[in-house]
Amino acid sequence: MNATKSKVRHIPLTKLVPHPDNPNRMSRAAFSKLMRHIKRTGRYEPLVVRPHPDRDGHFQIINGHHRCQALDKLSHQTAQVVVWDIDDEQTDLLLTTLNRLGGRDMLDKKLALLRRLNRRMTTRKLARLVPQTRGQLERLIARKPPSQARAKSAEAFAVPLVFFVSKDQQRTIEAALSEAPAASDATTRARRRAAALTNLAERTLEESVGGSLKAQRSEALGMVTGPGACQRTGPSAIPKSCGLEAATQPAVATQSIQRSDSQGREVL
Numbered sequence: 001m002n003a004t005k006s007k008v009r010h011i012p013l014t015k016l017v018p019h020p021d022n023p024n025r026m027s028r029a030a031f032s033k034l035m036r037h038i039k040r041t042g043r044y045e046p047l048v049v050r051p052h053p054d055r056d057g058h059f060q061i062i063n064g065h066h067r068c069q070a071l072d073k074l075s076h077q078t079a080q081v082v083v084w085d086i087d088d089e090q091t092d093l094l095l096t097t098l099n100r101l102g103g104r105d106m107l108d109k110k111l112a113l114l115r116r117l118n119r120r121m122t123t124r125k126l127a128r129l130v131p132q133t134r135g136q137l138e139r140l141i142a143r144k145p146p147s148q149a150r151a152k153s154a155e156a157f158a159v160p161l162v163f164f165v166s167k168d169q170q171r172t173i174e175a176a177l178s179e180a181p182a183a184s185d186a187t188t189r190a191r192r193r194a195a196a197l198t199n200l201a202e203r204t205l206e207e208s209v210g211g212s213l214k215a216q217r218s219e220a221l222g223m224v225t226g227p228g229a230c231q232r233t234g235p236s237a238i239p240k241s242c243g244l245e246a247a248t249q250p251a252v253a254t255q256s257i258q259r260s261d262s263q264g265r266e267v268l
Contacts, residue, residue: 008046010078015058016049018065022095026066035070036128044071046080048098050091059083062091063098114141176200 026034038044047064059081061068071079086094117126118141127134165173180196 006082006084008080008082011049011059011081012078013068013072013076016047016061016068016079016081017052017055017058018061018068019091019095021092022061022065024065030131031066031070033129033131034066035073038067038070039074040129044080046082048084048094049081050084050086053088060091062086062094111140111143 044067045064047067048062049059049064050062052058052060062084064079064081068079114126114130114132114137117130118137123134123137123141127137130137132140177193177196177200180199
């Protein structure tokens, strides 16, 4: 890259050609805000271009396609650009990275900036200039800084649960979720569905555990009575026909078994 060509230049818009493989797209709302920003301030980040490989005297846009469109709609005749002398491979690499590389906002600093701007203009006017909507701005400005917010444990955050189902299974699941009661404090659709799914799971577990306990009770109470009915060892296995209450008199049952053993040694 030639450093002497990295200075900002003013080039007529008629000489700037969009790159046919530019992958970046901007929503109408964001483009309108971009236009308002340029119209209001007259400032914008210079476009990045290179000498057009096929058209002499023209330049191919690498970064700044939407800025070029905004300038054209605002009836500007020229654009501020930086000319980079790069080949096709470097151009392709920049097309895939320039619009994607970026950091993340630090929330406390972002809130401070928005509140400072909000002191000078209404949220309605501010929403026409920044990426956030009016509702988003109002929620952000009213939010407590992270340092004042209550710390949350790891258990307080939602855990994603992903599984794949067929169309028929999806319909069945959706119908079940719509019928299941959800928590009254669930404020979003995702939380309501999570609460409903949890409710179904708890009911299934209750039915499963209840069925197992019922089967165990039936087995204990339905033992065959007779000469061998008292030959099972352990308090929980002694049927009611032996005259012993296993659940309430485990000590008595043990003593009885031990007496039988000492007298006849037939129970073992």
